[in-house]
Amino acid sequence: MEINKKIIELLKRVKEKNPLVHHITNYVTVNDCANITLAIGGSPVMAEDINEVRDMVSLASSLVINIGTLNSKSVQSMLVAGKRANKLKIPVILDPVGAGATSYRTDTAKRILSEVKLAVIRGNLSEIKTLYGVDSKTKGVDSSDSISANGSELKEEKEMAKALASKFNTVVAITGAVDIITDGKTLYCVENGHKIMAKVTGTGCMCTSLIGCYLGAGDNKLLAALAGVVSMGIAGELAYEGLEKNNSGTGTLKVKILDAIYNLSKTEIIERSNINEE
Amino acid sequence: MEINKKIIELLKRVKEKNPLVHHITNYVTVNDCANITLAIGGSPVMAEDINEVRDMVSLASSLVINIGTLNSKSVQSMLVAGKRANKLKIPVILDPVGAGATSYRTDTAKRILSEVKLAVIRGNLSEIKTLYGVDSKTKGVDSSDSISANGSELKEEKEMAKALASKFNTVVAITGAVDIITDGKTLYCVENGHKIMAKVTGTGCMCTSLIGCYLGAGDNKLLAALAGVVSMGIAGELAYEGLEKNNSGTGTLKVKILDAIYNLSKTEIIERSNINEE
Amino acid sequence: MEINKKIIELLKRVKEKNPLVHHITNYVTVNDCANITLAIGGSPVMAEDINEVRDMVSLASSLVINIGTLNSKSVQSMLVAGKRANKLKIPVILDPVGAGATSYRTDTAKRILSEVKLAVIRGNLSEIKTLYGVDSKTKGVDSSDSISANGSELKEEKEMAKALASKFNTVVAITGAVDIITDGKTLYCVENGHKIMAKVTGTGCMCTSLIGCYLGAGDNKLLAALAGVVSMGIAGELAYEGLEKNNSGTGTLKVKILDAIYNLSKTEIIERSNINEE
Numbered sequence: 001m002e003i004n005k006k007i008i009e010l011l012k013r014v015k016e017k018n019p020l021v022h023h024i025t026n027y028v029t030v031n032d033c034a035n036i037t038l039a040i041g042g043s044p045v046m047a048e049d050i051n052e053v054r055d056m057v058s059l060a061s062s063l064v065i066n067i068g069t070l071n072s073k074s075v076q077s078m079l080v081a082g083k084r085a086n087k088l089k090i091p092v093i094l095d096p097v098g099a100g101a102t103s104y105r106t107d108t109a110k111r112i113l114s115e116v117k118l119a120v121i122r123g124n125l126s127e128i129k130t131l132y133g134v135d136s137k138t139k140g141v142d143s144s145d146s147i148s149a150n151g152s153e154l155k156e157e158k159e160m161a162k163a164l165a166s167k168f169n170t171v172v173a174i175t176g177a178v179d180i181i182t183d184g185k186t187l188y189c190v191e192n193g194h195k196i197m198a199k200v201t202g203t204g205c206m207c208t209s210l211i212g213c214y215l216g217a218g219d220n221k222l223l224a225a226l227a228g229v230v231s232m233g234i235a236g237e238l239a240y241e242g243l244e245k246n247n248s249g250t251g252t253l254k255v256k257i258l259d260a261i262y263n264l265s266k267t268e269i270i271e272r273s274n275i276n277e278e
Numbered sequence: 279m280e281i282n283k284k285i286i287e288l289l290k291r292v293k294e295k296n297p298l299v300h301h302i303t304n305y306v307t308v309n310d311c312a313n314i315t316l317a318i319g320g321s322p323v324m325a326e327d328i329n330e331v332r333d334m335v336s337l338a339s340s341l342v343i344n345i346g347t348l349n350s351k352s353v354q355s356m357l358v359a360g361k362r363a364n365k366l367k368i369p370v371i372l373d374p375v376g377a378g379a380t381s382y383r384t385d386t387a388k389r390i391l392s393e394v395k396l397a398v399i400r401g402n403l404s405e406i407k408t409l410y411g412v413d414s415k416t417k418g419v420d421s422s423d424s425i426s427a428n429g430s431e432l433k434e435e436k437e438m439a440k441a442l443a444s445k446f447n448t449v450v451a452i453t454g455a456v457d458i459i460t461d462g463k464t465l466y467c468v469e470n471g472h473k474i475m476a477k478v479t480g481t482g483c484m485c486t487s488l489i490g491c492y493l494g495a496g497d498n499k500l501l502a503a504l505a506g507v508v509s510m511g512i513a514g515e516l517a518y519e520g521l522e523k524n525n526s527g528t529g530t531l532k533v534k535i536l537d538a539i540y541n542l543s544k545t546e547i548i549e550r551s552n553i554n555e556e
Numbered sequence: 557m558e559i560n561k562k563i564i565e566l567l568k569r570v571k572e573k574n575p576l577v578h579h580i581t582n583y584v585t586v587n588d589c590a591n592i593t594l595a596i597g598g599s600p601v602m603a604e605d606i607n608e609v610r611d612m613v614s615l616a617s618s619l620v621i622n623i624g625t626l627n628s629k630s631v632q633s634m635l636v637a638g639k640r641a642n643k644l645k646i647p648v649i650l651d652p653v654g655a656g657a658t659s660y661r662t663d664t665a666k667r668i669l670s671e672v673k674l675a676v677i678r679g680n681l682s683e684i685k686t687l688y689g690v691d692s693k694t695k696g697v698d699s700s701d702s703i704s705a706n707g708s709e710l711k712e713e714k715e716m717a718k719a720l721a722s723k724f725n726t727v728v729a730i731t732g733a734v735d736i737i738t739d740g741k742t743l744y745c746v747e748n749g750h751k752i753m754a755k756v757t758g759t760g761c762m763c764t765s766l767i768g769c770y771l772g773a774g775d776n777k778l779l780a781a782l783a784g785v786v787s788m789g790i791a792g793e794l795a796y797e798g799l800e801k802n803n804s805g806t807g808t809l810k811v812k813i814l815d816a817i818y819n820l821s822k823t824e825i826i827e828r829s830n831i832n833e834e
Contacts, residue, residue, distance in 0.1 A: 027305040034479035049349040055380035071605040102611035201590035251814025258529025312757035327627040333658035536807025
């Protein structure tokens with residue numbers, strides 16, 4: 001079956017199954033993560049207290065761990081919930097927000113990676129480099145590095161993604177101008193989205209939540225990661241095209257990204273998805 | 279006086295009095311709760327540290343307790359603030375988000391119910407069933423149960439709501455496809471709103487905040503709960519009707535719900551409110 | 557150089573330098589603060605755990621301290637980050653949200669003022685009066701006091717702002733119907749904005765974030781504060797004018813404020829800024 005068709009099938013299953021996606025996430029973009037989960041057809045629940053994360057994750061179809069505003073309590077809950085999810089075979093996705101910016105973030109992301117079996121890791125290039133052990137210039141939670149669309153650098157980045165995925169038996173998704181999604185063997189390059197998306201906080205976090213929804217609806221983690229990245233990219237394009245050129249800006253863009261995910265159609269996926277398999 | 283007129287009078291008083299509504303609430307929907315409080319004419323303040331909740335609630339016209347992202351510290355503050363509000367005769371409303379999903383949420387909601395005198399409890403059917411002591415399938419923070427629009431189930435649910443209200447001398451508001459609001463004697467059924475509202479996070483929390491505003495402006499807790507539920511339902515209808523059918527979705531819907539509350543008029547309440555008293 | 561030109565130059569520098577603005581802020585308006593920082597051309601990072609604030613602020617161009625939902629842990633982080641910023645000569649701006657409402661807020665704001673060297677303090681009249689040591693009626697986090705547009709009161713308020721700025725060798729920005737910005741010597745009065753802005757939560761916090769961006773891009777703290785206040789005021793005017801009169805309200809207004817900051821142009825600043833130097 002063609003890859004587009006598989007994404008469309010999985011999207012349909014999200015809407016049928018309405019997977020409960022347990023988030024332990026940051027307080028900056030949490031509302032957008034909840035809303036994009038609802039928009040695509042999932043059911044979000046945010047719970048991070050140590051007194052309830054074991055119970056809550058047991059009810060969930062997937063677990064999203066996002067370290068955007070980590071603290072010593074939430075990190076403990078992430079580890080406990082992650083291990084419990086592993087025991088129950090509930091897929092876990094990690095968003096290592098800002099790994100590389102401070103040693104606390106780097107150490108925490110690496111600790112989660114080593115103690116919790118992850119189905120997917122989604123980050124920008126700096127964050128993934130940091131997890132891989134390469135020094136990377138990180139500027140706060142933004143990537144200073146960006147995936148170049150061609151040349152030898154792109155080749156290196158693909159190799160790194162594959163190596164990281166193979167080492168941890170996971171799927172690695174690096175998002176940027178070009179997105180790379182790989183399980184260590186198959187690798188997809190995606191060229192969807194628009195650069196203005198970087199001017200709205202949480203487009204990365206929202207992408208992670210979408211992957212969480214797809215993970216909760218199927219059992220192919222590579223496809224789930226690809227579907228999440230492609231969905232977010234197409235939504236960004238549609239949102240950008242929906243701006244009236246004179247007055248609209250990034251406030252409207254965020255609203256329209258949620259609208260686009262809510263309305264995401266078979267036709268849009270077929271006509272817009274720009275996926276290359278390697 | 280007709281019930282619509284009473285709601286309109288109370289809305290007017292909210293705008294005149296500009297009641298300060300102290301929230302101890304979750305970090306997922308807190309921004310929307312603040313904005314809807316402002317939109318209807320109230321003044322929101324969010325404060326949850328144990329060092330200041332006693333002082334803050336003393337300034338307030340009402341207290342909203344929402345357990346959406348509870349933790350051991352915030353629960354302590356909820357209890358302290360709630361008791362202080364009771365002493366000062368400031369009305370308290372509880373939103374038992376996710377009660378039934380984890381024992382921590384269930385126990386906390388029941389503890390607040392037993393230690394704090396509540397003016398209103400607003401929840402979905404699962405949450406209210408849990409408080410009443412009936413086993414209910416809860417899926418995260420969403421209700422798996424929904425109030426059926428007719429038949430013997432609806433009758434049972436009304437009896438449960440009345441019994442819970444009578445037992446705790448409070449007003450119980452169950453929101454869903456049909457809304458039930460009762461003080462144990464009088465019971466109102468409301469059929470406003472649109473099912474798409476469930477696809478935006480926080481429509482329940484926002485309804486609770488609206489009830490908090492109405493509670494802060496008058497002294498009839500049954501009317502305040504009814505006014506909040508009806509206002510939210512009408513806003514949802516107006517927002518849904520305001521979507522351009524092809525491109526708009528749940529991102530736009532949330533924006534338009536806030537717009538509709540800001541502009542909520544006498545005429546809209548008279549023409550749209552769908553209230554049956556029993 | 558004319559003051560408008562200086563603001564335009566500084567805005568240009570924000571977009572070129574893309575300053576990293578470290579926020580330790582409240583969870584109510586944090587998403588809006590991040591988005592307005594991105595919209596104007598800055599790069600936001602929110603981090604408040606004691607394990608990482610020293611590292612994070614070292615990477616930043618400016619530090620925003622906002623006490624909107626303070627707690628004992630975040631206050632400790634504010635002090636540690638503020639002192640580290642001082643050592644590294646990174647400018648710090650304080651938003652004393654709700655100072656005057658509870659003694660915990662008042663004491664914390666005063667403690668930060670005494671222990672951290674501040675480049676700018678931005679607050680409403682009640683908050684600034686509280687910091688100055690004048691009793692002020694504060695109603696939650698809203699100002700009950702408002703700067704009157706003329707007469708002897710306005711004169712008193714200007715003297716107070718100047719005295720506070722001089723005493724702490726800082727810039728004081730009081731926002732309201734009329735905005736006052738002063739370093740103790742030069743004083744600017746700004747009459748931009750629209751009263752509807754008070755009906756959206758976080759317009760003050762967002763103004764503070766804008767000042768944080770300008771502080772991170774230049775070395776003139778008075779100009780940075782003025783630029784932030786004027787930018788926010790113009791954005792509010794444009795957003796208000798962009799509302800379709802019948803259906804739009806405060807939900808749309810917030811979206812349009814972000815849009816307006818994203819598109820803020822030289823022409824708009826020249827045509828709309830209403831600045832009087834004294």
